[in-house]
Amino acid sequence: MESVTIKARENGPYLIKGPVVLTDADGTPYATPGENIALCRCGGSQTKPFCDGSHRTNGFVAAERAAQP
């Protein structure tokens, strides 16, 4: 089974790589452009749940890092 990776981009979206099914609150699947999608985490996208690049101009800051093992 292919694994899925979710990467929190610095000051940007969550990048999802791998075979996932993304649904709305009713369980209806979104049409996705393949196995690489970017999900908004700044709240500013006009195309939620997808990133539309608004994080670049709305001052979104999220540069946190995971704790080192």
Ligand code: FES
């Ligand atoms: S993270 Fe890109 S528009 Fe919100």
